[in-house]
Amino acid sequence: xxxxxxxxxxxxxxxxxxxxxGKVLAAIEEERIxxxxxxxxxxxxxxxxxxxxxxxxxxxxxxDVDAVFVNDLLEPWSYETLGKDTHVVGxxxxxxxxxxxxxxxxxxxxxxxxxxxxxxxxxxxxxxxxVVSYYRGEGSELTLVDRQSSADSVTVxxxxxxxxxxxxxxxxxxxxxxxxxxxxYAQLAKLAQCNSVxxxxxxxxxxxxxMGLSAHGTPVLLDRMRACFDLGTAGRVHFQANEQGESFExxxxxxxxxxxxxxxxxxxxxxxxxxxxxxLEEMVLHLARHAAELTGERxxxxxxGTFLNGLANxxxxxxxxxxxxxxxxxxxxxxxxxxxALLGAARDGNWPCPDPRPFSPLLGxxxxxxxxxxxxxxxxxxxxxxxxxxxxxxxxxxxxxxVGRFTGRSEYGPRALGNRSVLADPRDPGVRRTLDxxxxxxxxxxxxxxxxxxxxxxRYFALSGRSPxxxxxxxxxxxxxxxxxxxxxxxxxxxxxxxxxxQYPSLHxxxxxxxxxxxxxxxxxxxxxxxxxxxxxxxxxAVAFLFGCLVDVLIIGDFVCxxxxxxxxxFIERHGKDGDPHSDR
Ligand SMILES: [Fe+2]
Numbered sequence: 001x002x003x004x005x006x007x008x009x010x011x012x013x014x015x016x017x018x019x020x021x022g023k024v025l026a027a028i029e030e031e032r033i034x035x036x037x038x039x040x041x042x043x044x045x046x047x048x049x050x051x052x053x054x055x056x057x058x059x060x061x062x063x064d065v066d067a068v069f070v071n072d073l074l075e076p077w078s079y080e081t082l083g084k085d086t087h088v089v090g091x092x093x094x095x096x097x098x099x100x101x102x103x104x105x106x107x108x109x110x111x112x113x114x115x116x117x118x119x120x121x122x123x124x125x126x127x128x129x130x131v132v133s134y135y136r137g138e139g140s141e142l143t144l145v146d147r148q149s150s151a152d153s154v155t156v157x158x159x160x161x162x163x164x165x166x167x168x169x170x171x172x173x174x175x176x177x178x179x180x181x182x183x184x185y186a187q188l189a190k191l192a193q194c195n196s197v198x199x200x201x202x203x204x205x206x207x208x209x210x211m212g213l214s215a216h217g218t219p220v221l222l223d224r225m226r227a228c229f230d231l232g233t234a235g236r237v238h239f240q241a242n243e244q245g246e247s248f249e250x251x252x253x254x255x256x257x258x259x260x261x262x263x264x265x266x267x268x269x270x271x272x273x274x275x276x277x278x279x280l281e282e283m284v285l286h287l288a289r290h291a292a293e294l295t296g297e298r299x300x301x302x303x304x305g306t307f308l309n310g311l312a313n314x315x316x317x318x319x320x321x322x323x324x325x326x327x328x329x330x331x332x333x334x335x336x337x338x339x340x341a342l343l344g345a346a347r348d349g350n351w352p353c354p355d356p357r358p359f360s361p362l363l364g365x366x367x368x369x370x371x372x373x374x375x376x377x378x379x380x381x382x383x384x385x386x387x388x389x390x391x392x393x394x395x396x397x398x399x400x401x402x403v404g405r406f407t408g409r410s411e412y413g414p415r416a417l418g419n420r421s422v423l424a425d426p427r428d429p430g431v432r433r434t435l436d437x438x439x440x441x442x443x444x445x446x447x448x449x450x451x452x453x454x455x456x457x458x459r460y461f462a463l464s465g466r467s468p469x470x471x472x473x474x475x476x477x478x479x480x481x482x483x484x485x486x487x488x489x490x491x492x493x494x495x496x497x498x499x500x501x502x503q504y505p506s507l508h509x510x511x512x513x514x515x516x517x518x519x520x521x522x523x524x525x526x527x528x529x530x531x532x533x534x535x536x537x538x539x540x541x542a543v544a545f546l547f548g549c550l551v552d553v554l555i556i557g558d559f560v561c562x563x564x565x566x567x568x569x570x571f572i573e574r575h576g577k578d579g580d581p582h583s584d585r
């Protein structure tokens with residue numbers, strides 16, 4: 001068996017992926033291990049934690065790895081210490097591979113848009129970066145067919161491998177690339193103060209918050225903002241000054257000058273978000289149409305941080321630009337680890353193309369009952385093993401309890417999809433406040449997402465395609481507005497995770513129990529982390545979450561855990577007893 005190690009990220013969001021035997025064996029974001037959000041790792045730490053993690057999970061050593069692939073925004077120190085010949089590929093190519101090679105499509109258009117990718121100098125010496133790239137996948141071949149550069153030149157020349165200015169040298173030379181959708185959205189998120197304070201005490205911009213905020217806004221800025229970009233021919237987006245000479249940043253800065261009441265300030269932030277979101281959707285649609293026209297393909301793969309925007313993804317499908325859509329769940333820079341490893345395997349004919357298996361982002365470690373029990377006993381956490389943890393969880397949720405659920409392999413990407421999740425009853429609108437104030441410590445304007453069995457989706461939610469990874473935002477049906485208000489956003493939109501038994505067996509089972517108990521087969525699903533911290537990875541992280549975040553109960557593997565024996569006894573008495581042969585252990 002040949003093994004391919006992929007490293008991904010840029011100046012942040014470092015990640016590692018191991019592919020072998022035609023399978024993605026493991027993938028992990030560095031932040032999950034270091035517990036530092038968006039972390040890169042530092043050279044002083046020695047070999048990267050994610051590399052050790054993936055090799056251990058597969059039971060191999062670095063000597064067994066046949067090839068290492070990285071993208072050209074990584075610092076050379078991150079791979080030079082591995083002692084292997086390393087292939088450096090373009091950042092956008094790694095993004096494209098992360099979508100195409102696991103899409104299940106035998107041919108497809110692939111669109112990449114993010115803040116920026118690899119840097120290089122053009123023949124006239126202009127410093128530039130890739131900001132939008134168009135690829136076509138066919139079988140194992142992935143070919144660059146068009147690209148927009150930050151210098152606005154039409155650069156079609158093929159650069160399948162690394163660009164000229166690698167690592168932070170290139171990034172530092174060009175920090176603010178022009179004509180970048182990702183920079184447009186991130187800059188407006190920054191100006192609208194959509195950020196988090198991370199463990200390092202610094203404020204970091206969170207574009208996802210701008211999307212949530214947009215539902216609270218009005219179109220008051222939309223026409224002025226729209227005049228700040230031009231949707232040119234050949235799929236180009238040109239940012240420009242409007243007739244008043246304003247850039248999009250000028251408009252936002254002026255609108256956000258501090259004045260008025262806190263409520264008025266919030267409303268102005270929301271207006272900026274509204275304009276940003278609607279403009280982004282128009283730009284993305286323009287790019288997607290170009291991708292379809294350029295390739296003649298009706299299947300479309302998407303990757304790059306821009307495509308974590310579920311409203312934009314839904315807009316592409318609902319406009320009929322593509323019949324089939326695959327969005328890489330780790331669409332942001334971490335996902336380039338997967339893309340890099342897959343490029344290696346595909347190059348050598350060691351990747352099934354097309355891969356007929358549905359992609360699963362559950363690529364982290366699964367902890368054994370013995371490992372879990374050892375952690376719980378070692379930390380003195382009151383716990384009890386139960387026969388049917390999904391039934392116990394469903395009973396508790398149906399009674400209004402907020403449940404931390406830790407099971408199976410951890411998720412690769414920014415969404416918890418049921419294995420490192422906090423689950424709650426979506427029928428109760430008051431549960432949002434509980435989560436905001438006691439558990440997640442986050443802003444009340446942000447929505448919570450539902451998980452639903454795929455067969456039940458149409459009853460509750462209107463989507464233009466399948467959404468197994470919470471990457472499409474559709475609309476609530478009248479029944480959902482009525483029955484699950486806690487997961488319906490202010491404007492009636494819903495970020496849906498569709499659950500199949502094959503992909504998410506535990507969550508599927510839990511949803512079935514909830515349907516039996518309450519008549520509503522929907523659960524509120526949010527990630528098991530507090531704002532500014534990474535999602536939990538290990539049983540010990542989950543225990544820290546239980547004691548730090550006032551979740552009612554933690555159900556980890558088959559073990560029910562509470563903060564005290566008294567609480568545990570009461571919980572088991574109420575939710576864990578009936579039909580449970582182990583509940584009296
Ligand atoms: Fe990127």
